Amino acid sequence: MCCTLLDSLSVCLGYFLEGLFDHCLGGRLGVKIGQYLIIIGLCHKTMKMGIQWTSFTNLSKVGAQAAKKTRIEVETDPEKLLKYCCGANIYIEGKDPELKPDSEYPAWLWNLRIERGRTKLSELNPETPAYWKRLSRINYTNNIRIKTRLQRLKAIQYPDDKIP
């Protein structure tokens, strides 16, 4: 599971993004995309794969003492990019794996969404449950934001009403 996911991810990244597998954190693997770091890890309790996005800058502060990070330059040579999965080799030894012809890879790989961020609500189909789930989620988060803001406002405007 881990290997296939990583493989497919790296292939995508090699094609479209400046993906670099240069982070190996305690049994977890990291993929760097821009200033973000996706951590692909295994939860030991549930034995499920999880993907986590963290800011790259935040993480570097924590892991600064352990090892000094080296920034690998992004491969820009088009011939190399077409031939190898650049950045997929996470070890010091060895080379980047060679890319197979397109037919070797599953069809779903070519239909993966590569835009950053969630799909917009306007792009979802209202006939699907995903749309309504998303809508309820947006309502929930918005309501919480407004509620906290109003509470803060009230605390400023009526400081005497504060419950001790």
Place this chain on the structure above:
Amino acid sequence: MHFITSSKQFTVPILKSAGRLIDSRCGISCSSCLTGSFKLPPNYDNVAFPERRRLKMIDKVPPIDPGIRPPKMMRDLHQMRGPELIQNKLLYGNFGLQAVTGGRISHKDTEAVRQIIVKQMDERYMFAVWRFNHLWQAVSRKGQGRRMGGGKGPIDHYVFPFRAERVVLEMGGRCELVEVYDVLKAIQKKLGFRTRIITHDSVRKREEKEKWVEENNMNPFTFKFCVQNNVLGCSKYLNRYDYMWFGKYL
């Protein structure tokens, strides 16, 4: 999940099973059907923030050319008479404060408003803008205890005069009316003249309502009728501004 905002509300039957929301229209029997009332989220794609999100500090004295003695001005009451015809719509944000009558803004007012905005506005989502640049009219006063006479007194302070229905302040950004309403309410209390909180919708509705009332008014005994026909000799008590705006503006 109901709010004051005037956005589209709709209800959908939703089936909740195994921690997932499923639309009841997908054919599963509706034994435990839930109805949720959701509001479509407002679209913030076209929100443009100004360079400075906080209110600009307005100087006590307007920029005057050096070498020229600041001129003493007349009272110019016509600057506060009648309706404002140009600056009466929202330009930058979605919410604003509109003056109900004519009046003047002084430096004291602007500072009080600015302090409220600095304290209570969330700069990450919102912004506030003045709809005037600087105070320009000089107001002269004679010192306390001075005898009358001896010409016009020195300049005491500067003000900004405006007519009725002028938008004085605007707020906007990625926020809804409920979030801004309390701030605007607090500002209203501080200002020395009557204002109303407006949105794009409320301005339009007000215009429509005024038009509708004028067209469908069945009572002929209006102020306009009285003035034009000199009912009970009322012209004795009227001035020329009553003939201009028929009691709507001073």
